[in-house]
Amino acid sequence: MRNIWTIARREYKLYFNGPIAYAVAFLYFLIVGWFVYAELRDALEMATFQPYTPSVQLVTGSIMVFLLIFTIPAITMRLVAEESRTGTMELLLTAPVRDWELIIGKWLSGFLFMLTLLAVTLIYPFILNRISSPGIDQGPMISGYLGLMLMLSSLVAVGVGISALFNNQIAAFFVTLAVVLFLWFFRLPTSTTGVVKDIAANINFIDHYVTFYRGVIDIKDIAYYLSMTALGLFLGVVAVEVRRWR
Template sequence: MKRATVIARRELTSYFCSPIAYVAMALFLLATGIFFRNDFQPGQVAAMRSLFEWMVWLMVFVIPVLCMGLLAQEWSSGTIETLLTAPVDETDVILGKFLGSLTFFLILLTPTLIYVVMLALYASPAFDLGPVLSGYLGIILVATLFTSVGLFCSSLTRSQVVAAVAAVAILSLITIAPKIASEQAMLPRFWRDLSDQLVFRRYSDFSRGVLDSAHFVFFLATTAMFLFLSTKVLESRRWK
């Protein structure tokens, strides 16, 4: 784990030297600010549920951009050979890359806590803090899953653009498409029930203050699956 931590620290440092990371951060915070302003109006219920759901939509596009170079850049530049000849194994590399990227997103998310402070100061009547805390917990779980998907896509190609597009496609299939499908009454019940088992429906419970152990299992197990797949891809490419 110590070696993975070293790689994570190196990855986190590299984000602060990347203009793309700053652009993604600026766009994410600008968009969340606009969505919060639209919700933070006189006469409206003091809550962040709508903002949280918009965050999930934004993360479908922002996290793939943050993750696209995790391994694709290493492959294209040839630095992956140096990394893999160091005294680390594939699991260390994958965990380190994953933790570094996830930590950067959590840093990116931190400024949104100002919205909680604003609600606490100005909302009348006072808002319920419980759904806000569970909403942030849900966002973190969604971020872990999305980061693992982004890392997996980055492990498959030398092109950062291809990695980003592939990650957006996968995340759209498990997030946006099921959300739209669940709202279509004409779809067969099987497909609507299936869509309820994927990301948006599970996250919506967190945003309402509902903590269901099945949702924790879903996010953590799916994250572990993509990290495992990334490790296997790295192992297979190492010996080519």
């Protein structure tokens, strides 16, 4: 457990050592900030005709999901691939660190970094809450942010797992993006029936988020994201084991 934390702490600090953290933060605030601003301006002009009741869904909606989908591959691509390319992997694999500790440590750093960004976006619900009375609806606020946390947990895990397969960061980026987009747009021909259809109907990771977005917390959706997280981490551990045996 201690090793997980040691590894995660180093990687987390590293995000802030370079320009990466600030570039990603810039992207988030530019897009989300402008979007919220434009909405409020519109609402202000309409305010004489009808009272404005802002919703947190302005922030937790498609705009945030888009941003997560495109930034997560970028922040997870180097996590393991970089160690393989520079040879520092040899150091970690000969240190008394279990392979799963290494992978979970890497995942935790990416997860915590994304949580940090997500935490900073709480400023928008805060603003919306201040300018309206009686304030925004707390239900979708809590469930929406919980859903986003779960989603990025699973996406970061998938990113780490794929990063462990490659020596090349760019390859890891594109494969992660491909997998994420596939999980989003995946559908089967409508004629398919049986178990395959049941699985296919549940594989889309946006569908599972929509319930959170609407303000509903369903154990089924939590289970989905947690199993995706486990699957991604498992893939990462297997990739490291395979590296040893090669």
